[in-house]
Amino acid sequence: MTTIPSSHELLPAGGAGIPICCVGSALWPEVEATLSPFQRAFLKATDFAPKVGRLAMLPGDDGSLARILFGLGDAEGPARDRLAAGKLPSLLPPGSYRFEPAGIDPAEAALAWLLGSYRFGRYREAKGERPRLVAPDGVDSAEIERIAAAVAMGRDLVNTPANDLGPAEIETAARDLSRHHGALIAIIAGEPLARDFPLVHAVGAASVRAPRLIDLTWGAPDAPRVTLVGKGVAFDTGGLDIKPSAGMLLMKKDMGGAAAALAVADMVMGGGLNLRLRLVIPAVENAVSGAAFRPGDVLASRAGLKVEIGNTDAEGRLILADALALADAEEPELLIDFATLTGAARVALGPDLPAFFTEDDDLARAVAEAGAEAADPVWRLPLHAPYASLLDSKVADLNNVSGGPFAGAITAALFLRRFAPKTRAHVHFDLYGWNPSTKPGRPEGGEVQTARLVYGLLKSRYGR
Structure with missing residues (x-):
């Protein structure tokens, strides 16, 4: 955690660099007027127009690369890509x-550059030198680098296959963060886990890689409490x-919620926000063996509720239930959970738009505004209380699934709310955690969706 790869660093401001002119259709006539006759002829010959993603490399009089033109299309239109x-x-x-x-926006463009520079190189190192960006004048380059490095760390975790990343390695990532930022960390495993977090233990019991609960704390004890x-x-x-x-095929990404929470924690601690941070991660592998929990089992939870298992593939909400019960006990000012939880959210909103749920309308507006500000979009879905009856059980307090085809993301969110009843300011993010194809600033592969949004929200509330 002490070394930031060069792909996540900006060159010092004021340094020499080939200029890049990002130009939309409205600005194009003004930019075109600044070009030499030779350059205008060159652009005409190459059929350049300032359409989205179009690139022109303009030569100077001596044949060297003199200027870059990069098209933004309708730079003010609703469909513009802020990370272009x-x-x-x-x-x-x-x-x-x-x-x-x-x-x-120079700060946004610099961050987009660093996010787009990411490559997952654990198993196959990228060849050749990469282009580097001089920090724009007047931006907080250290902040931009911290955000980019935290996102890269989270992406690395999601991209790492499960043979090299199990519960122990998630713990290692959290320990690295705690050492780097001077946080406290506790790990609950073995008999204490089985006793105090029975749902986490039950989900992870079938794996040879032992389950655990990671509990990290940072910041002044009397500062506002925020729990992830x-x-x-x-x-x-x-x-x-x-x-x-x-x-x-993509189930290595089912720890994408933990990766997002770790990325936010890294940003918060690195940014020195004025809050008392708690990070809770239940880390398990949902495997198959004679020790596996079964459909029809009734399991105890930390909150005391008994849960009937309608489907063992709805395991994420089980481990979150115990973690949320722990978090809710101290009634934090703000409680946020991140999870790659339901296919239903993906069917409703697609892979690029995470769903979020909260009962707090003011908080919902703040989340949506923070997503828009950070170019990290989300969409609110309702916590429709009558659907809670779909989780009724004849033998226990509730079932872990509704058993029907409808409202899967909503019923999952309602299940989680049963385990955090004291904390009204609770946001649940249902993520995909993966970019199915490469887009500007978002390479194909693991993604820590909502991490930049949440950091922006916390920074606006708690400053430094």
């Missing part, structure tokens, strides 16, 4: 570059309700 500049690191040759200030809870299922077979082969 994140495409540039994959398009440009090695060298040093700098953004011209017109037409862009992340679902840490290192791999999800579905348990005895086993997934088909196609359904398991």
Whole structure:
């Protein structure tokens, strides 16, 4: 955690670099007027127009690379991609570059550049030198680098296959964070886990890799309390309700909630926000063996509620239930949980738009505004209370699934709310945690969706 790769660093402000002009259709006539006749002829010959993602590398009089033009299309339109500049690191040759200030938010463009520079290199190192960006004048480059590094850390965790990332390795990532930022950390495993967090223990009992609960704290004890809870299922077979082969292909990402929570924690602690942070991660592998929990089992929970198991593939809400009960006991000012929880949310909103749930309308507005500000969008779905009856059980306090095809994301969120009744300011994020294809600033692979949103929300509330 002490070394930031160069792909997550900006060159010092004021340094030399080939200028990049990000130009939309409205600004194009003004930019075109600044070009030499030779450059205008060159653009005409190459059929350049300032359409989204179009690139022109303009030569100087001596034939060297003199200026970059990068098209933004309708830069003020509702469909504009605020992270468009994140495409540039994959398009440009090695060298040093700098953004011209017109037409862009320089801090946002610099962050997009760093986010787009990410490569997962654990098993196959990227070849060749990469382009580097000179920090724009007047931006907080250290803050931008911290955010980019935290996102990269979370992406690395999601991208790492389960043979190299199990519950112990999630713990290691949390321990690395605690050492780097001077946080306290406690790990509950073995008999104490079985006694005090029975749902976490039951879900992880079938794996040879022992389950555990990670509990990290940082900040002044008298500061406002903010608690993050992340679902840490290192791999999800579905348990005895086993997934088909196609359904398991991306299940290394089922700890994407834990990765997002770790990324937020890294940003918060690195940014020195004025809050008392608690990070809780139940880390398990949902495997198949003679020790696996079964459909029809009735399991105790930390909160005292008895849960009938309608489906062992709805394990994430079980481990979150125990973690939320722990978090709720101290009634934090704000409680946020992150989970790759339901396919229903993906069917409703697709892979790029996480669902979120909260009973607090003011908090919902703040979350939506923070998502818009950070170009990290989300969409609120309702906690429709009457649907809670779909979780009724004839033999226990509630079932872990509704048993029907409807409102799967909502019933999952309602299940979780049963285990955090004291904390009204509770937000549940239902994430996909993966970019199915490469977009500017969002390479294909693991993604810590909502992490930048939540950091922005906390920074606006708790400052430094």
